[in-house]
Each structure stands twice: as structure tokens, then as C-alpha cells.
Amino acid sequence: MTNSHWTRRRGPAGVVAALVVTSLLAGCVAPVVRTTRIYEEPGSFRVQPAPQARYGTVSRIEITESRYGTTGSGAVVGALIGGVLGSRFGGGFGRSAATAVGVFGGAVIGDQTEQRQAAAASRQDFRVWVQFDDGVQQTFNLPQLGGLQAGERVRLVRGVLMPA
Numbered sequence: 001m002t003n004s005h006w007t008r009r010r011g012p013a014g015v016v017a018a019l020v021v022t023s024l025l026a027g028c029v030a031p032v033v034r035t036t037r038i039y040e041e042p043g044s045f046r047v048q049p050a051p052q053a054r055y056g057t058v059s060r061i062e063i064t065e066s067r068y069g070t071t072g073s074g075a076v077v078g079a080l081i082g083g084v085l086g087s088r089f090g091g092g093f094g095r096s097a098a099t100a101v102g103v104f105g106g107a108v109i110g111d112q113t114e115q116r117q118a119a120a121a122s123r124q125d126f127r128v129w130v131q132f133d134d135g136v137q138q139t140f141n142l143p144q145l146g147g148l149q150a151g152e153r154v155r156l157v158r159g160v161l162m163p164a
Helices: 004-010 012-025 073-086 093-121
Strands: 054-066 123-132 137-142 153-157 160-163
Touching (some): 073 093, 123 153
Antiparallel strands (some): 054 123, 054 153, 123 137
16 A cells, blocks of 8 residues: 655655755855955065074964854754654644644754854954064964963064064
């Protein structure tokens, strides 16, 4: 005995459609674009004939955080997908209960997924100002401080800033 309802509602096409919708909506995290522009006075960049070490003092350190926010779209999309998948089970009151559980579960999972994606995309950078002994002040954007502190003597060798 073939159940045409089973074939129509839970066939491979339904599964493929759910996977396509899920993959299309997975990137619904609101992107945050951060642009940093640095302006320095003319002549602050000097060409050095040989890669000599330049010495200076860290005058300032600024922490820049880029945080990605959530929009709630993960919960909405999760609820929709969960509701559609939940409605495929049971009949009568059982179907309504399965749909409600699918909506709630999908919303929770969608929200958690969006929060994880936002947290993974967030980051912290460090802007370090160095006053070199030759009078030139230069700014460096670093992903990590590497132990540098304000007031510390540093040296710059081949573009790498390190404690002196």
C-alpha cells in the first residue's frame, strides 16, 4: 500500500527545497564595514637605504573593537524553517503541536547560529603610536600587542615593531 501523502510531502524534492532555503538564508548576518583612514603629514615617510633598526618610544595605544550585531533574522528564518519541517509530522492536533515545536526550536537554533556567526566575525585591533628618536611619529595597526606597553622603548626592523 503506497501512501501518496508521504511521497508528496516528504519526498526528495521537499528535502532539497529545505536545504536550498537553509543555505540561502545562512548568510543573513548583517555585515559591519569598518574603514580606517590614516592621514600623516607629508614627508613622514622616509626611504631608508638599508634595513637599519629605528628606535623610539610607544607614546599611545588605542584598542579598536569591531563587533558585529545580530538582526534577529536568524530567529525568524529558523522559525520559518522549523515550522515548515514540523508541519510535515503528525495529523490534526499532533501536526499543530509538531509545527509549534518546530517554530520554537527553529527560532532558538537560528538565533544561536546568528550569534555565533557575529561573534566569530568580531575582532580587536591595536593602534600603536611610536615617537621615534629622529622626531618622526608613526602609527602602527597591529592584530596583537605582543607585550608592548605605553612608555616602552621599541625598535622597528624591516617593518616589524618589537621591544627594544
